[in-house]
Amino acid sequence: MSLMPPNPDLLSVRGLRVDFRSGAGATQAVKGVSFDIQKGETLALVGESGSGKSVTALSILQLLPYPMAHHPAGSIRFRDTELLGAEEKTLRQVRGNRIAMIFQEPMTSLNPLHSIERQINETLFLHKRLSSSAARARTLELLRLVGLLDPEKRLTAYPHELSGGQRQRVMIAMALANEPDLLIADEPTTALDVTIQAQILALLKDLQSRFGMALLLITHDLGVVRKMADRVCVMNQGEIVEQAKVDDLFIRPRHAYTKKLLSAEPRGNPLSPPEDATEVMAADRLKVHFPIKKGLLRRTVGHIKAVDGVDVAVRRGHTVGVVGESGSGKTTLGLALLRLHASQGAIRFDGTDIQGWQPKRLRGLRREMQIVFQDPYGSLSPRLSVGQIIGEGLGIHGIGDSKEREAMVARALEEVGLPPEARNRYPHEFSGGQRQRIAIARALVLKPKFVVLDEPTSALDMSVQAQIVDLLRDIQARHNLAYLFISHDLRVVRALSSHVMVMKDGKVVEQGPTQRIFEEPREEYTRALLAAALNLEAVESPAVRT
Amino acid sequence: MTPLTRRRLANFKANRRGFWSFWIFLVLFVVSLGAEFIANDKPLLIRYEEQYYWPVFHTYPETTFGGEFETETDYRDAYVRDLINGKGWMVWPPIPYSYRTINYNLPVPAPAPPSADNWLGTDDQGRDVVARLIYGFRISVLFGLVLTAFSSVIGVAAGAVQGYFGGLTDLLFQRFIEIWQGLPTLFLLIILASVVTPTFWWLLGLLLLFSWTSLVHVVRAEFLRARNLDYVRAAKALGAGDVTIMVRHVLPNAMVATLTFMPFILNGSITTLTALDFLGFGLPPGSPSLGELLAQGKANLQAPWLGLTAFFVLAIMLSLLIFIGEAVRDAFDPRKTIAQMSTALPGEAAAATAARKEAAE
Numbered sequence: 083m084s085l086m087p088p089n090p091d092l093l094s095v096r097g098l099r100v101d102f103r104s105g106a107g108a109t110q111a112v113k114g115v116s117f118d119i120q121k122g123e124t125l126a127l128v129g130e131s132g133s134g135k136s137v138t139a140l141s142i143l144q145l146l147p148y149p150m151a152h153h154p155a156g157s158i159r160f161r162d163t164e165l166l167g168a169e170e171k172t173l174r175q176v177r178g179n180r181i182a183m184i185f186q187e188p189m190t191s192l193n194p195l196h197s198i199e200r201q202i203n204e205t206l207f208l209h210k211r212l213s214s215s216a217a218r219a220r221t222l223e224l225l226r227l228v229g230l231l232d233p234e235k236r237l238t239a240y241p242h243e244l245s246g247g248q249r250q251r252v253m254i255a256m257a258l259a260n261e262p263d264l265l266i267a268d269e270p271t272t273a274l275d276v277t278i279q280a281q282i283l284a285l286l287k288d289l290q291s292r293f294g295m296a297l298l299l300i301t302h303d304l305g306v307v308r309k310m311a312d313r314v315c316v317m318n319q320g321e322i323v324e325q326a327k328v329d330d331l332f333i334r335p336r337h338a339y340t341k342k343l344l345s346a347e348p349r350g351n352p353l354s355p356p357e358d359a360t361e362v363m364a365a366d367r368l369k370v371h372f373p374i375k376k377g378l379l380r381r382t383v384g385h386i387k388a389v390d391g392v393d394v395a396v397r398r399g400h401t402v403g404v405v406g407e408s409g410s411g412k413t414t415l416g417l418a419l420l421r422l423h424a425s426q427g428a429i430r431f432d433g434t435d436i437q438g439w440q441p442k443r444l445r446g447l448r449r450e451m452q453i454v455f456q457d458p459y460g461s462l463s464p465r466l467s468v469g470q471i472i473g474e475g476l477g478i479h480g481i482g483d484s485k486e487r488e489a490m491v492a493r494a495l496e497e498v499g500l501p502p503e504a505r506n507r508y509p510h511e512f513s514g515g516q517r518q519r520i521a522i523a524r525a526l527v528l529k530p531k532f533v534v535l536d537e538p539t540s541a542l543d544m545s546v547q548a549q550i551v552d553l554l555r556d557i558q559a560r561h562n563l564a565y566l567f568i569s570h571d572l573r574v575v576r577a578l579s580s581h582v583m584v585m586k587d588g589k590v591v592e593q594g595p596t597q598r599i600f601e602e603p604r605e606e607y608t609r610a611l612l613a614a615a616l617n618l619e620a621v622e623s624p625a626v627r628t
Numbered sequence: 629m630t631p632l633t634r635r636r637l638a639n640f641k642a643n644r645r646g647f648w649s650f651w652i653f654l655v656l657f658v659v660s661l662g663a664e665f666i667a668n669d670k671p672l673l674i675r676y677e678e679q680y681y682w683p684v685f686h687t688y689p690e691t692t693f694g695g696e697f698e699t700e701t702d703y704r705d706a707y708v709r710d711l712i713n714g715k716g717w718m719v720w721p722p723i724p725y726s727y728r729t730i731n732y733n734l735p736v737p738a739p740a741p742p743s744a745d746n747w748l749g750t751d752d753q754g755r756d757v758v759a760r761l762i763y764g765f766r767i768s769v770l771f772g773l774v775l776t777a778f779s780s781v782i783g784v785a786a787g788a789v790q791g792y793f794g795g796l797t798d799l800l801f802q803r804f805i806e807i808w809q810g811l812p813t814l815f816l817l818i819i820l821a822s823v824v825t826p827t828f829w830w831l832l833g834l835l836l837l838f839s840w841t842s843l844v845h846v847v848r849a850e851f852l853r854a855r856n857l858d859y860v861r862a863a864k865a866l867g868a869g870d871v872t873i874m875v876r877h878v879l880p881n882a883m884v885a886t887l888t889f890m891p892f893i894l895n896g897s898i899t900t901l902t903a904l905d906f907l908g909f910g911l912p913p914g915s916p917s918l919g920e921l922l923a924q925g926k927a928n929l930q931a932p933w934l935g936l937t938a939f940f941v942l943a944i945m946l947s948l949l950i951f952i953g954e955a956v957r958d959a960f961d962p963r964k965t966i967a968q969m970s971t972a973l974p975g976e977a978a979a980a981t982a983a984r985k986e987a988a989e
Contacts, residue, residue, distance in 0.1 A: 417861075420865055422861060422864055422865060444867075445867040445869075446867070447867075448865060448866055448867030449866075449867065451865075452865060452866075453861070453862065453865045455858040455861070455862060456858075457858055460857055460858040460859065461857075461858035461859050461861075461862050462859055462862075463859045463863075463876075463877050463880070463881075464881070465880035465881060465883070466876070466877070466880065474863065474866055474868065474876070475866040475867070478866055478867050478868050478872065479867065521862070524862065524866075528866070
């Protein structure tokens, strides 16, 4: 070690390669990646899923599943210590102490059976060997630092009692416990609502300047990069294709992939169908209440009002965007409109009230109203072939004979941009974007009038999102479809919807034409949401949760 | 044949061990189905006075061949043999003993050790062990297959209904199954064995009463998990009925779990029958059965060929079935590509853990 030249950088990664052994062959996840991080600097690793950015981050702390993963070449030096292949003892002194890490999903990275105090104390005991009273004081200090309200009360709380944003704050407190020199943040805000995301990013930035720590930020979101990073490394298929200062990258991207990534934001404008088109789906004072039962006799003591008196109307060829944070009731609204969820209030489809119809009677209508779900991995039966999945509705409604059905399936696949041969394959052979196309084809093959799109783009990579949005708009124009577009991503909503409804706690806060809502929002909550989503600005407002 | 079936077949073949086990087992099973043509105390074909006789299919009185009695011909009798061989010929099966034929010409007291006449020796009543094995194998496998088929059908249906509808249906069913499983099966069988004479179908019915519960938990957990999945919602949105959803969307997911369990149920059924026979509460006395052979081996430790034979036949049969079961499971797994030959995929393990968690709740 002493023979090595002193390392001018805090962390330098040179020619790092990561292979995963699988069965006969090996997959090259990272193919020779080099970058440096200086003290106090923020470096962003950007790339789409599968680009190897998380694997790179995990190999810095040597947290990959060895020996399944291995490094054929490369070096990772933290100050003067070589971490690659270092002894477990050396690594333990670095992990959680000099280099700390926070993960994407704060629920699964906190131990559900330990109180908050115990989780944070653990790192203090391990690395600082503090006494328990000193540790308690330090934990309180940390919780205050990360902006958790009422830290004394929260000490005994368990992770499930906290909201997503609060959990991420606890994770950050744990990571900061030993004042690390480098914080690795692996998609720290992806699982959070936009307003919370803005708060967490602001917190990270503040803490970084206060402690002078370096930040390695792994993300797929270019908005986050622009807001946070000093320098950017763009990763694609295991390689860094471009490394630049953040301003240079956004103004003068050099590599073709970076250009593609930058232009991948959902673009275009919603169609402008006639304002007086016929109403396809409408609901008056729609309510979905879940009873809260308590006591020995399970008496109903109150209701959770998931959807609380919502009026909605979707016209032929129009798209109504429903935006709101998680828990605002937007998905429940979509399911209730399709009568997939029990509800109260009138639901008019094509002018007929279908509330209270028996499932049998409703079955005939099902082909005219369809739904596309958020998670393309969960919404396709894994054990049916693509052809069976798309053709199912045709079979149920007795449309055509088997030859005609096959032709219709092939046509639907072509319409969503997939080869007709895809029908003999299983869903798991397709990528996320392709699966979402299959899900759209399944809805489309029945020639519906009304489609609920429940966050159809949020599980997808940025460049794929833009393609799906374009596809949805094309299909709408071709078939004059009515969409109810549910999303938390305001950029996608703007590109597709002619009307927007902003929901909060089951109620509609504001609704109107898209342009009006985006340009002159009237409600405070809408303004906060727009600022957080489009500019990643945290707004101090009573309308926003923490 | 659709490409899907072709791929399933390819996956099945890719598991070499299971594939060969399947063929070995199939050959053994088909051969044992024709046990009457391999081990019998009647000739396969007789040519007597310019005429053909088929003793395996027809019963001929001794008088047909010039004997004295009106009763069925005892072809093993030296006198009758001479009568037939005098005016024609006979073709014997390779093993000239049926499962209940007693060899009275043993040079030593029964049980006799292996010899050219009795390839694996005789049991303590002078019956040929090979003949009894062939018949015993057949009855064990048939019993196991029928019991597995019936208990799978009932178990899958019960589990599916419980898991899919959940709520009160599930609660009541679960409590019933818990009570039902608490009943002491063996005692009931012993008591019933003293009331009725247990036959193949009686035993099957009695064991079925208790064996159907084994699959319920697995299938129920799988249905509980799947009924909240998006693709089930999507099917509802398409207008599919409950039965369609259960059969088309959820059942295929439960199938891998079911198929993984099936060879164990089959093995369990065979072992249960063997155990009952071993204890003497099984098939009627005189029936060829592996359990009875094991009991004889235990009673006659001086004749190790009895115990060893029964042990090896059971061990090989049960192992072959397990290997086949593994290959079947691979065949139905869509995530399995032919190149990957690891036995357990991480996804599968995770699914199994999730299923177990839900079953525990």
